[in-house]
Amino acid sequence: MLELTLIDQMTIILYLGCVLGLGLWAGRRVNDLEEYAVAGRNYTAPIIAATLSASFIGGGFTMGNAEKVFTMGIVNIMALWGFSLKEMLVARFIAPRSRRFPTAISVGDVMEVNYGKTGKFVTGIFSVLLCAGILGAQIGGMGYLFNLFLGLSVPTGIMIGMGIIILYDTVGGMRAVVSTDVLQFAILAVGMPLVLIFGISQLGGLGEVLDRVPAGHLEVFSKMTPMQFGSLFLTFMLGETLVPPYVLRLFISRDTKAVSRGTLWSGLFSVPFFAISGGIGLVALVLKPDLNPNLAIPFVVESVLPIGMRGLVIAGILAVVMSSADSFLNSASVAFVNDIVNPLRREKLSNRTGLLWARLATLITGFLAIVIAIRIQSLLDILLFAYNFWSPIILVPLAATLLGYKATPRAFISGAAAGLIGVFGWSRLLGAPGGFDGLIIGVFANFLVFWVVNRVQSAEPECAQVLARD
Template sequence: MGTVVNATLDVPTVPAVIIGMGVVVLYSSFGGAWAVIQTDLLQFVFLGVLLPVALLIGLDAVGGPSALLDSVPAEHLSFMGDYSPAQFLTLFAALLLGETLVPPYAQRTFSTPDSRHARKGYALAGFFSFFFFFTSASLGLIALVLYPDIESDQALPTVVMNLMPVGVLGLVVAALMAVVMSTASSYLNSTAVVLTKDIYQPLSPAELPPSRRLTIERATSVVVGAGATIFALSVPSIVDALLYSYTLWAPTVIVPLFGAVLFGVRSAPAALSAITAGAIVTAVWQWGLDAPFGLDGLVPGVVANLLVFVTVAMATSSRYPRRQQPAVRVTEGEFA
């Protein structure tokens, strides 16, 4: 958010981050999931319409698709670019595992009325994402050709500010802000709910009334939003921020979450020991050994997490039996 506001409105990054996150925290804290869904709907329209418009204008500025491909350096059109196989595999694994079952995705799933709508929503979102990522990457290539000396974080805002006509510029800037705000608000809301329901409430000696729980969730949103602001101001780039968060998420939570949701494994010792093992291996590999072989600590951390989870789950299976899926009866009318 700071990058977009700085590039488009020339506001210094630090106040831009603080003001932008303040807006997100405000409507997330007081509006909850319903406010997140409503704003996401509007932001989706901005993204789906205005980014393709920016791509068309950018292609016209470089002389069309053929001229764009002719102007892009050859190493940017190869399969792995200047990455080694280990670096490419690491980045692929980080993006794949780091985005798996993250809270905004789960939040949208639980917001649907039933599993049929959830599956349909995910399928449509995947179809849309293909075109969205293609559009974003193409705009990045246009920025590389027209403005080769800018920082990578500035690619999309620079294209927008220099190529968009005045009548469209404000709407495209709003679309760029929508990318950030929709994600930030979803994380804030889901984090507040999880911390309150899964940590605070089980440790509370008395049952929480709804009003008290709502107050705690709002306060949590503010605290987490403040922490996110400090984190954003301390990392060097957007990609680094993503990789840091993936390194914290993937080697700890994914395997126990999959085990519980898909396979009914509800062993608390298996989950806690796997989380601990994944975190330790990741930290030692990434920061203690300085990522040997160019392999990010996320990969060995996930492997350690999986091995420990399976081992402890099998050892404690008699005390923590797997949850059996309920049998589903199909009547003759439903079958027909």
């Protein structure tokens, strides 16, 4: 546990109270499922950039990045830029086309355009699994942070942090999520650079830090081969591409220019942010080479920041985890109602009834996530396993639909099967030769089969017309 003054502890408690109050206030007028899912579709580019950044910069891109840079060097920062590139590509090619889906409130709504109710239902299943897995990982990390910073037991930390999220997420949906994300982004964007600046200053300047860092940490290929780096770069680029919380951000404004700019700004922001969080790992390495790498950021916070400022930065670290958790919780509940329940009914739920179902789904999912994180942690690995199959199953057909390409349900099912086989065959049977991630093989297999099957089916009517003329 870090030793915090009463001022620091009160700062953290005040922050948590502000998050809860802001979330409840922002969501007080949510009246139907569409409002709960996409919050009126009237946000501006800066708000979109802030909420998107707060959603994707979770514990893995902060404390996890610092830990990896502590052990492996700057290569991890450069690999993470694959994620940044992905955001810029989405801003350029996909965000401008979001206007084609003016009533969409979920990924399943997009998939239904080409692949019908079957595609929507399958997408809903994997959306819930993916979101539940990432949610479980985030709240598990939240409990660890509460234990580290405030001395609370991990279960107590999980219940407090997740309890706050459940309250405002259940009441306000996307409106509450966006409002709290903006606050969390502001603290995040200020707090993390301050940690790095104070750390470098205490060590005598940037030149001194670079001189004392082990040489291999400043070289790209000292700890991995070019093939392994390429695999890691592509994994970061493809692994979270078009996952439900990020897709929903494409629909929270009717102004596609605002959506495109906000997405682009978010991608650009991530470039220096990944360098900053990784840089803190290097500062920790210079300060204490025998430190547990997982404690890189907390150690630097405790070592270099003045009293009072520590509480603000720690609040920012908690904000990182909470801002990801609330987005995935909201997306899971919307996907459950809109993509799983509605396709199974003869008539879909009305907007008001759907809102009630979504709130109940949020409440139940949140409490189940708490129970799982506290009591049955091994199941989180099973849920996170589903995360590895999002891109090999859903990414290719989803991107095709968002880009305006016509495709068939058979192409979707065939590509998904190929993606599953590709992942399983490469990773499990062959043992991931060369360290190349099976996720990438799965995406490629999905793309190849999806394209071939769709081309064959598109050619069938033309052949029939030629035969009829003959």
